[in-house]
Amino acid sequence: MTYQGVLTKMETEFSSPIQYYLVFESDFINMNQLLGKTISMEFVKYQCLNCGLDKPIFRQGYDKQCFYDVAQAGDWIMRPELSTAHLGQEDRDLEYEKRVQLQPHIVYLANSSNVKVGVTRKTQVPTRWIDQGAHEALEIVEVPNRYLAGVTEVALKSFVADKTNWRKMLKNDIEDENLVEWRDKLIDYVPDEAKAYIIESNSETHIDFPVMQYPEKPKSLNIKKELNYTGKLVGIKGQYLIFEDQTVFNVRSNEGLVVRINVN
Template sequence: MTYEGVLTKMQTEFSNPIQYYLVFENSFLSLNQLLDKSLEINFVGYQCLNCGKKKKIFRQGFCYDCFMSSAAAGDWIMKPELSTAHLDIEDRDLEYEKKVQLQPHIVYLALSSEVKVGVTRKTQVPTRWIDQGAVQAVPIVEVPNRYLAGITEVALKNHYADKTNWQKMLKNDVPEVDLMAERLKLENLIPTEVQEFFNPNKEDLYQLHYPVLQYPGKVNSLSLDKSPNFSGKLTGVKGQYLMFEDGTVFNVRTFEGYVVKISI
């Protein structure tokens, strides 16, 4: 059976284990049902997720022109502290920026390869943590806009990592850490204007379990640019990665906007 379409990040359902789906325009794959089965992935071409044109993907599923102009690719996406919609100041499209920035955001601690701090919109809980391959996560504060979340993250980056070590995450090389105890230490580290949103005693620890038959001892990242044709037996899904029996791992998120043909 063959499926063809444009790669976008895998859709998920929060359950035990997490359910993963690759969704194309006219079909979808339930990846949990494909564990221990052989898949063949073939690179076909490109399709920008923003303009839909068959142009080479530059970053985040966008062609170069869209990445440089679209409001959905502004610097404040990766650096929330640069958000300015709360000041009524436009970056690329104020209406879009208000819609995204002026809504509840969560600053959190997550355990994926080590304890990391991060920011997500409240509507993306727990999807954001699943996408990072976190095994545990706990909110620190819920604030009314992206800017406040951003300055909180900046303050905490002096004490915690803000990126996941993807190789450790995929090997399940995760230390034992009490995230609830870690959160208790933070009250004096967060900015003064965010103190009122801090609730260290709330019972809201998330546990996340992934559909993995075996974790690799060594990982080798698959690039469709270098290896446009690949086949292997699927042994797990974690974060936004497909994991194969030979240690090959494929980051679906990295190749958003690539058109592929997948045969089972």
């Protein structure tokens, strides 16, 4: 069976294990059903997620011009502490920024390759943790806007990581951590303006990924360079497809690429 479409990050369903869906314009694939099967992938062209044109993708699924124009790629996306909608100040599109920034946000601890601190909209729990390949996570602060979440993350990342080691995560080279104990150690460092929003009592969320075999030495597939790839799918974790020959493919980092997928 053959599918073709522009890549966007896989949709997920929180179950045990996580269910993954690759969604195209007029079709979708339940990727869990492809575990153990041979998949061929071919790069077809680019398709910017904003303008739809066949122009080289720069970042986050957008061509260079769109990346610097669209509200969805503002600096506050990656750096929440730069959010200004709560002040009524526009970055690129104030109405969009109000919709996204002025809603409840969670500051959390997650363990994917190590314990890290992160920020997400409340509506994106537990999706954000799944996308990062975290096997356990815990909400520690719930604030009313993105700015407060951002300044809290900045304060806490002086004491805990804010990045995931993707190779370690994919190798499953991880240890279980007591995130409640981590929270108790960190809450003294929450900024004064966010202290009222500390979540005093909750429990870890545990996440089970559909992986038959973890790679010992994961090697990343550059489908734009290779143009074609064929391999047996043996796992899915975070936004990565894991193949038997230890090749891994990050779907999210290849957003905006049109691919043709054949399932043997």
